[in-house]
Amino acid sequence: MPKGEFRVMPRRIAGVDVVEAATRHAFARHTHEQFGIGLIHEGAQRSLSGRGTVEAEAGDVITVNPGEVHDGAPIGSAGRSWRMLYLDPALVAAAVDDISEGRRRSCEFSDPVIRSARLAARFRAIFAVTADGSDTMLHWEELAVTLLAEAMRLAPRQGTPVKVPTSLASAVNLIDDDPLAPLTLSDLAGECGLSRYQVVRGFAKTTGLTPHAYLIQRRIDIVRRLIADGTPLAEAAIAGGFTDQSHMTRVFVRKFGFSPGAYAQAMN
Numbered sequence: 001m002p003k004g005e006f007r008v009m010p011r012r013i014a015g016v017d018v019v020e021a022a023t024r025h026a027f028a029r030h031t032h033e034q035f036g037i038g039l040i041h042e043g044a045q046r047s048l049s050g051r052g053t054v055e056a057e058a059g060d061v062i063t064v065n066p067g068e069v070h071d072g073a074p075i076g077s078a079g080r081s082w083r084m085l086y087l088d089p090a091l092v093a094a095a096v097d098d099i100s101e102g103r104r105r106s107c108e109f110s111d112p113v114i115r116s117a118r119l120a121a122r123f124r125a126i127f128a129v130t131a132d133g134s135d136t137m138l139h140w141e142e143l144a145v146t147l148l149a150e151a152m153r154l155a156p157r158q159g160t161p162v163k164v165p166t167s168l169a170s171a172v173n174l175i176d177d178d179p180l181a182p183l184t185l186s187d188l189a190g191e192c193g194l195s196r197y198q199v200v201r202g203f204a205k206t207t208g209l210t211p212h213a214y215l216i217q218r219r220i221d222i223v224r225r226l227i228a229d230g231t232p233l234a235e236a237a238i239a240g241g242f243t244d245q246s247h248m249t250r251v252f253v254r255k256f257g258f259s260p261g262a263y264a265q266a267m268n
Contacts, residue, residue, distance in 0.1 A: 012133030013140055015088035022081035026073035034086040036064040037151060039123045043080030047072040049112035056113045061120055063109035063151060083127050099149045099197040107152045122147045139212040141185035145197045167192040168202045179218035180241040185211060220255050223248055228267045233260050
């Protein structure tokens with residue numbers, strides 16, 4: 001992205017704005033009505049925050065709360081680039097209520113700069129899904145609750161035992177019964193009477209996969225069977241619930257290590 005450029009991407013998820021920037025510009029003090037969370041991509045910046053003046057460099061996660069006065073200026077002459085998601089407060093409040101199992105309705109980012117490779121990886125994943133808009137809502141919800149739980153320090157400490165409710169089986173069955181259904185994380189949570197965050201944590205403990213990864217595995221299994229039966233690749237992709245053949249091919253290779261075309265040839 002050229003220096004001096006800002007890009008606001010088309011809104012794909014209700015209540016979420018997606019922004020990319022690469023600039024040397026120094027911002028005057030201002031506020032946002034939304035929660036902001038992002039990642040410094042290149043360069044570094046110094047900014048005022050609710051906790052004083054802070055510095056962030058490439059790889060750092062940056063946050064801002066609604067109404068928080070802040071500014072921002074590059075460190076050095078090269079400028080900096082970042083990617084941001086701005087989340088409506090109602091969306092964040094619903095996630096916090098879910099993660100805390102009703103014990104909290106509101107929360108703020110306590111750290112304006114977070115140096116965590118794991119959190120940075122979570123942000124890259126949700127940014128890609130939010131900007132692209134072609135993935136399932138299930139995947140976005142799954143990424144959102146885990147990102148906010150960690151960034152807002154609502155996640156249990158690492159090593160805390162995860163008790164897997166027996167009711168989680170009904171969420172697994174919901175996917176198994178119809179892998180092509182446009183399920184959301186809220187659908188799975190409602191099916192087994194758990195919070196969305198409980199479903200994500202428990203699902204991984206039960207199946208070894210997140211809900212979205214489990215759903216995609218079930219869909220690619222359908223595709224593999226169809227190809228083995230001689231179904232053309234484009235038709236198999238649609239029948240398996242993928243947006244197109246390219247999407248199906250990327251997932252197929254990632255799961256099995258060889259292309260759908262190679263598999264089809266082997267089956268002939």
